[in-house]
Amino acid sequence: MRKKWIAVLAAAIVLTAGCSSKETEKKEATEHKEKQVEVEEVVKPEELSYQFPLTGLGTAEESSDRAVAVVVNNHPKARPQSGLPQADIVYEVLAEGDVTRFVAIFQSEKPKNIGPVRSAREYFIDLAAGYDSFFIAHGYSPEAKIRLDHGEIDNINGMQYDGTLFKRADFRKAPHNSYINFKNIVKGADQKGYNLDKAPGNAEFLSSEEADQLDGVEAKDFMVSYGSPSFDAIYEYDAEEGKYHRFIGSEETVDLESKDPVLLDNVLVVQMNHKVVDNAGRRVIDMNSGGKGYLFQKGKVNEIQWKNEAGRIIPYKDGVKAGFVPGKTWINIVPSISSVSFDSQQ
Template identity: 50%
Template sequence: MRKTFSILLSSFLLVAGCSHKQDDKPKQEPRSTDSTKTKDTDIKQGSYKYPLTGIGTKNSADSRAIAIMINNHPKARPQTGLSKADVVYEMLAEAGITRFLAVYQSEKPEQAGPVRSARDYFVKLAKGFNSIYIAHGYSPDAKKLLKSGYIDNLNGIQYDGTLFKRSSDRKAPHNSYITYSSIEKGAKMKSFNLTGAPRAFSFLNAKQLKELQGDPAGTISVSYGSASFDDTYAYDNAQGKYKRYTNNQQTVEYKTGASILLDNILVIEAHHKIIDSYGRRDINFTSGGKGYLFQKGKVNKVEWKNVHGEIVPFRNGKEAGLVPGKTWVNIIPDHPGLAGSLSYK
């Protein structure tokens, strides 16, 4: 059975006179924050849990999240470090090109990139995780946020050639990389705290995983209007995870060829608005909206909400539990004007 919804296109959008500023302090829903605190008797059992993956650990899971802008231009593929990210957000920048915000907390990438420039809506998502934000360059609105001290950040504009290194096998702007050791060095230079875990997502327990219901969804297709940025996810029954493809090329690690394997795919609709003649846009992450949550080869319709700055799926008025592991979030427009569609079977 195939289910499809599409967001149709119109080639012109109203730009003049439209304010794109959003309330940086949206109404928040209460949620648990106890994922990194357990009783002493539980520590021996490894019941600390990483807040963004739900994976157990015997050690404290209180490290601060790092959010890195990752280039998704065809000339930047394959990328480095995506397999280590707990959550990756994919959304449009300009000219129908998508870009990634990779959030790291349970694992630290030895190297990540290519690193690309900031947009204000990516910055706001990173803020929701209380993360240190890493980018190379910025749009005018993103620059204002970063210069204001809105979020702790390291930017390649200031540290090109020092904290950020250029590779010789690719051409700028597709060749800027940063290592985790450089992030630690930069954080120390700027007196950023490297502890303070983000709020935890909710996760399914073993019983709930066995009883997980939903419509069949072994193959997922997300279109951004161009084959170069169209995504496909294929469920691998043997591994119990989704593999990801863009333009029919599997998403893998650049140096090792390791597959990007995912436990949760969340596709949400959000309001997009073009804000200038260059084609920059604003994406509203405060209003909530429709979404689809794919897990274990199945799909359920959800509503997403902004909870303390995080995008969180809800079902029947309750936070939807995630499968412990890695999550990818595709964000597509909720109205005519820009390409975006989802289908699955």
């Protein structure tokens, strides 16, 4: 199905070894079996007493880690990025022009490397604040700088720590080459006296039974358009994995180092009013008034209404809060819900 969406995009732009002995084999087989048993024992649901607050996935110990929000570059010269598969939640939202950036929220996993890191906008700060995140960016708009300087959110910025906490990769050119690792995130928080041991509040999740019984219109694949083929995202549902894969055209969104793909359990697309406010093309986005949206889960889609509750974008269906399937979530913020295209079957 992705070929269909790629064709749509193209039309829109009109261009572009064996073991050494039986004994060794037997020993390795035994060790492999023992490891399988060990893994199975670790993931038994009845033995996982707690859940990560932003994924709803089980964990043996209660997590007290603070959320960390990082502004990640999505320019074609910044792809593939580092760390996105480990993010619990990723917001995708327009910056200037038809260029999108990500606000990646990390809590359950801590990737070794994250980036390229890009500059802050006011609404990026608002999204991060909804999870009481430690906010990481490299640069800022004038309005965002005022808010960061006033201490509205705990943060470190590459403008002050370029070459120390933030490192420049030699295989990419600025502004597409700023990276930060988790060790330096912790170091930066420590230097500024910020606490990183308070977990965010829990999101609303479906039980496994509720997730298996989800209704909705079938929508195995869909596209979210941002007005440019370079930023239009295609999602495909893999029924065997029970996950969505994300693509830009023919290129899957994967991790730079590991090549692991972004795998999603929920894709929420919400319409918000966008207004360009200066000659640089910077925007004001209304993240408070609520509005229309789509929630894609388990290969199905439901029309929803969204509300801003304590800084978080929450979907509602028929006046009731719509829970997320436990796992990873991607939230696309678009100026118009007509930006979403999918083939539906009742």
